[in-house]
Amino acid sequence: MMNRRSRNRGKRRAATVVSFAVVTLTSRAAAQGCAMCYQSAAASAAPGREALRHGILLLLVPAVSLFLGIFAFIYRRRNLAR
Amino acid sequence: MTRSAAISPGSIRSRVFSTDHKIVGLQYFFLALAAVTIGIILSLLMRFHLVWPAAHLPFITGGIMTPEQYLALVTMHGTIMIFFVLTTAPQSGFGNYFLPIQIGAPEMAFPRLNMLSFWFTLVAFLCVLAAFAVPGGAPISGWTAYPPLSGLGEITGPGEGLGQTLWIVGILIFSAASVLGSLNFISTTIDMRAPGMTLMRMPLTVWAWFVTAILSLLAFSVLLAGGILLLLDRSAGTSFFIPGNLVVNGEVQGHGGGSPLLWQHLFWFFGHPEVYIAILPGMGLVSSILANFSRKPVFGYRAMALAICAIGFLGFLVWGHHMFVSGMNPYSGLAFSLLTVSIGVPSAIKTFNWLGTLWGGRIELRTPMLFAIGFVSFFVTGGLSGIFLAQPAVDTMLHATYYVVAHIHLVMGVAAVFGIFAGTYFWFPKMFGRAMSEPLGKLHFWLTFAGVYCIFMPMHFLGVAGGIRRYADPSGAKYLLGLQPLHGFITVAAFITAAAQLIFFWNFFRSLKSGAPATANPWRATTLEWATSSPPPADNFGGKFPCVYRGPYEYSVPGESSDFLPQNFSGQQIPPSSPAGGGIPQRVYRTGVLMLLAGVAMFFMALVSAEIVRRGFSSDWQQLDLPWRIVALSTAILVASSVTLGWSRSRLRAGDEAGFRHGWLVTAILGLFFVAGVGLAWRQLLVHGIGIASNPSSSFFYVFTAAHAAHVLGGVVALAAVLIRPLRRLSRRTAADVVTLYWHGINALWVLLILFMLLER
Numbered sequence A: 001m002m003n004r005r006s007r008n009r010g011k012r013r014a015a016t017v018v019s020f021a022v023v024t025l026t027s028r029a030a031a032q033g034c035a036m037c038y039q040s041a042a043a044s045a046a047p048g049r050e051a052l053r054h055g056i057l058l059l060l061v062p063a064v065s066l067f068l069g070i071f072a073f074i075y076r077r078r079n080l081a082r
Numbered sequence B: 001m002t003r004s005a006a007i008s009p010g011s012i013r014s015r016v017f018s019t020d021h022k023i024v025g026l027q028y029f030f031l032a033l034a035a036v037t038i039g040i041i042l043s044l045l046m047r048f049h050l051v052w053p054a055a056h057l058p059f060i061t062g063g064i065m066t067p068e069q070y071l072a073l074v075t076m077h078g079t080i081m082i083f084f085v086l087t088t089a090p091q092s093g094f095g096n097y098f099l100p101i102q103i104g105a106p107e108m109a110f111p112r113l114n115m116l117s118f119w120f121t122l123v124a125f126l127c128v129l130a131a132f133a134v135p136g137g138a139p140i141s142g143w144t145a146y147p148p149l150s151g152l153g154e155i156t157g158p159g160e161g162l163g164q165t166l167w168i169v170g171i172l173i174f175s176a177a178s179v180l181g182s183l184n185f186i187s188t189t190i191d192m193r194a195p196g197m198t199l200m201r202m203p204l205t206v207w208a209w210f211v212t213a214i215l216s217l218l219a220f221s222v223l224l225a226g227g228i229l230l231l232l233d234r235s236a237g238t239s240f241f242i243p244g245n246l247v248v249n250g251e252v253q254g255h256g257g258g259s260p261l262l263w264q265h266l267f268w269f270f271g272h273p274e275v276y277i278a279i280l281p282g283m284g285l286v287s288s289i290l291a292n293f294s295r296k297p298v299f300g301y302r303a304m305a306l307a308i309c310a311i312g313f314l315g316f317l318v319w320g321h322h323m324f325v326s327g328m329n330p331y332s333g334l335a336f337s338l339l340t341v342s343i344g345v346p347s348a349i350k351t352f353n354w355l356g357t358l359w360g361g362r363i364e365l366r367t368p369m370l371f372a373i374g375f376v377s378f379f380v381t382g383g384l385s386g387i388f389l390a391q392p393a394v395d396t397m398l399h400a401t402y403y404v405v406a407h408i409h410l411v412m413g414v415a416a417v418f419g420i421f422a423g424t425y426f427w428f429p430k431m432f433g434r435a436m437s438e439p440l441g442k443l444h445f446w447l448t449f450a451g452v453y454c455i456f457m458p459m460h461f462l463g464v465a466g467g468i469r470r471y472a473d474p475s476g477a478k479y480l481l482g483l484q485p486l487h488g489f490i491t492v493a494a495f496i497t498a499a500a501q502l503i504f505f506w507n508f509f510r511s512l513k514s515g516a517p518a519t520a521n522p523w524r525a526t527t528l529e530w531a532t533s534s535p536p537p538a539d540n541f542g543g544k545f546p547c548v549y550r551g552p553y554e555y556s557v558p559g560e561s562s563d564f565l566p567q568n569f570s571g572q573q574i575p576p577s578s579p580a581g582g583g584i585p586q587r588v589y590r591t592g593v594l595m596l597l598a599g600v601a602m603f604f605m606a607l608v609s610a611e612i613v614r615r616g617f618s619s620d621w622q623q624l625d626l627p628w629r630i631v632a633l634s635t636a637i638l639v640a641s642s643v644t645l646g647w648s649r650s651r652l653r654a655g656d657e658a659g660f661r662h663g664w665l666v667t668a669i670l671g672l673f674f675v676a677g678v679g680l681a682w683r684q685l686l687v688h689g690i691g692i693a694s695n696p697s698s699s700f701f702y703v704f705t706a707a708h709a710a711h712v713l714g715g716v717v718a719l720a721a722v723l724i725r726p727l728r729r730l731s732r733r734t735a736a737d738v739v740t741l742y743w744h745g746i747n748a749l750w751v752l753l754i755l756f757m758l759l760e761r
Helices: A003-023 A035-042 A046-076 B012-016 B021-051 B067-086 B089-101 B111-130 B160-191 B203-235 B260-294 B303-315 B321-328 B330-342 B344-358 B367-389 B390-400 B400-432 B436-466 B478-514 B587-616 B628-655 B657-687 B694-723 B732-759
Strands: none
Touching: A003 B203, A046 B111, A046 B160, A046 B260, A046 B303, A046 B400, A046 B628, B021 B067, B021 B089, B021 B203, B021 B344, B021 B400, B021 B732, B067 B089, B067 B111, B067 B160, B067 B260, B067 B400, B089 B111, B089 B160, B089 B203, B089 B260, B111 B160, B160 B587, B203 B260, B203 B587, B203 B694, B260 B303, B260 B321, B260 B344, B260 B367, B260 B400, B303 B344, B303 B436, B303 B657, B321 B330, B321 B390, B330 B344, B330 B390, B344 B478, B367 B400, B367 B436, B400 B436, B400 B478, B436 B478, B478 B657, B587 B694, B587 B732, B628 B732, B657 B694, B657 B732, B694 B732
């Protein structure tokens, strides 16, 4: 009984490790979609990459805040009728 | 009496320039019907060409389709289907018609704006279609309009001249219409609900339309900003997206160091939520239909509502998975990949709850139910292939192949179209007062269901085998020759499936004229649209506005004699109606302006984000000596205008009409001074030879100031309207409040923009 339980535990651990590896250890991709974009991104210096990160955050944060804000707004008026 | 009801029924104005949300909804629906017909024809031409590339086609210039003409078909098919069918029919069509009725409202919050949104959409559609008719024809850059192909003009190919410009202008108009439409949806849902219609009593369709409207408001604002920049790249010589020293057809282009990756970010920030804009309304509708035809409540209603919100929320976080092959940082790829996979959680909740709703139900396989089940089938099938594509390494292999075509068509295209069909068959009796033929509907379903799987399942194999999408003639590549029989099979299936749609059209138009008369509630359904006549009267409820006493899916309630309890059923013989009647609450205007400001803020954030990225990527960025004195003076004028406006409003509250008028007038004049100040700043720059295309720094300055000045001018018009025009629906005090809110919001945005420009220096 104990053996089976420890075998199952081992299998579960192995499955977890494999799943984690599959999800996280993705290989670096050579572009086949847009060669110019790839070249443009790859040739950019550190400031370019940093700017891209900031640009992404600057799109993300307001959108998420406004999305949640509108939900807060409707929640405040959840019981108000016309 | 509401304004919609005041228009005499049957007049041309009531049919064409109506502000009645039901007629606007039908206008959107018929627009989508026209668009889908064109989209299907384009897809058949593409399929035909893929199998018989050398065939002579009488209506093609030169007889044989060129690769450029094929790409034009790809572009226009994608554009028409995504913007004018999948975005238009489920949200603008059904949403406009049924959202107010389902929440017990007499009309949309802003009926005129609603009508304007439709006419904008129609103009956008005609603008995009006009690309076929101009020299060079339709654009070839795909529905994603990737620069530099889309940004350089006709040197990059036929269709990239006027055709591409018309495409961009059309999409800009469509984006503006979507933003206006969505703020109307949000305001209506928040403030126009009938008494008793609490959030957790809203039908899932209303939840879906509401979340979709938020997505539209924020995402289309970003597309609007990106589209304007792209148009400037084409027409004003700026370099937002065009890399420097680009050689096209042997000619060096005169653009600086723009970034095509920037367009991808802006586009896909809109593009991924667009997937949910297309599919969420279908999800809400399918939940209702499955409950109705299983005679069971929706399994896990609360979880379903939250899953809709979660899908919408996560939809904003995953746009980068469309760019795995763009050379992005692998860590960013990993983050986008994990977030993408996490959408599987709310999607799985929905799928399991749909199955839970069906489980043990008294299932009636009527036509709407068949299409709803088909929706679930396609959503699951298409969603599963999405899990593979969410892995950057796998996506690298499959990105440019038919695997992606199969995925997007199943999960976004066909699933959403099955939602539209389900809605059409379900609501046809309510919209037109007649029933569609059940046998024809079922025949239509089975042929389409089988046909769609015959088209898109083999495409997965094509993709895995290396079949490249967008190739006009796959037989040109030796290694793809073996896949031609599969292409042949798909093409035959496509023609049979398209022919099956003729059954739908026949059934639809025949039933419009001679379908069996429908009762008010032919499906024995519970939501409020079934509590009124078919079709509903002008004010939706004939003056007897409902109160809501229960949830939206009370089927087979134990101990009740009837197997369904309508939402307005209070247990009494005659359901009491609301004393609130058809009035419009004044607070809805404030909500509308807040939503407008949210869209405007997102628009400016997209521009700011673009400047940060553009600046980081470029080697040609020069810090220009901008006319700071004039800018500072203009800013001071704008801040002063906020003060005078606040004073003016306080005068109105104190009952001092003259003081209010004077303060209001001074504010409008200060607004005009600000606009003049912007003009003066531009003049000073131009005198020094600094135009919009001189440098990316000046390009952004011109764009920021022009966009903001346009919003201030809009504010001046609103100020003048309050002073000059008699106000029909809103009190003067409310009008003053909402204009003040808008003015302060716009001014605050300007101050933030100035701070941003100062900080980056």
